[in-house]
Amino acid sequence: MMLPQLKNLIKIDDDITNDNYGHYPDKRPIESLLYYGLVLVDKPAGPTSHEVVAWIKRILKIEKAGHSGTLDPGATGLLPIGLGEGTKALSVLLLGPKEYYALARLHSHVSSDKLRNIMQEFTGEIYQRPPQRSSVRRVTRVRSVYEFDYLENYDRLVLMRILCQAGTYIRKIIYDIGEVMASGATMAELRRTRVSNLSEQNEGLVRLHDIADAYERYKERKDEEKLRRLILPIEHCLAGIRAITVRDTAVDALCHGAPLAVPGVIAVPNDLRKGELVGVYTLKGEIVGLAQTAMTKEEIEQNVRGIAFVMKRIIMKPNTYPKAWRSKGEQSSNVTIPSEVDLDKLENENAEEF
Helix, strand or coil: CCCHHHCCCEECCCCCCCCCCCCCHHHCCHHHHCCEEEEEEEECCCCCHHHHHHHHHHHHCCCCEEECCCCCCCCEEEEEEEEEHHHHHHHHHHHCCEEEEEEEEECCCCCHHHHHHHHHHCCEEEEECCCCCCCCCCCCEEEEEEEEEEEEEECCEEEEEEEECCCCCHHHHHHHHHHHHCCCEEEEEEEEEEECCEECCCCCCECHHHHHHHHHHHHHHCCCHHHHHHCEEHHHHHCCCCEEEECHHHHHHHHCCCCEEHHHEEEECCCCCCCCEEEEECCCCCEEEEEEECCCHHHHHHCCCCEEEEEEEECCCCCCCCCCCCCCCCCCCCECCCCCCCHHHHHHCCCCCC
């Protein structure tokens, strides 16, 4: 199955991949899937997001996992959890919007028309200061609310849908709406239904006990079917940014922090822009890492050498593909190795369990 971000790319050159190295994302062995996997957990009310991550690690018997975007203990819904090196891809989800359904309790009766008008005032760019109980510095910042819908009400309870920029505090929006009304409002319930390109409607969410059951079935009976349905390849969380593909011979150098030179490029988007963040993929569709564009498509087609992309985050483990480059300043036909590469910084960047 071809990933959506790999469709409609323009070929710069032709090449084939060696099936002896790496894995097609949907055909990874379970051990590899647990290293480059994504679980879309339906977080229950009660535990913190960190506790859910800890349970996932314990259930799957893995050392490393991390989530994208904290949900309060009382909130429910979509909590994307990256497994192993997949944690390094989660930051891309912060570039896309998030969708919430919130149940607000008004402190006095307000007409639906008045409330809709006030909600319109909170659509677009808003100034917001994080609440006192938050993990970020309490400074006023600008956040975008793309859509704010009044759905229904019962007495003083109002159901709302909010599509907003990552880092927007829904509880604070409802509190501020109450201040504008002069009567007050508090958030009673909150459910997250979308994070960037991932949504509970399209992908379906996973309950913790289903993960536990699927893993035990795999360990005891070697039955992989259910576990494969619940754990997605980490590439699924990267559909929000565009992609390029590279030769097998370029992969290992990129995994060691080298920039990508023109001869290593196979396919790119038609309207590639300089400075754009893209996902770098093998010909099998595996994510190698994230890179920043240094050339347009036309410049790549017109040149036979030069740096086309600079790696910003490495996801694939080095030595997954065979080495095809020389050290000590020597240069292969496909890649250029910089004289100094801070591998620790590159490989640990944003890999924390936040």
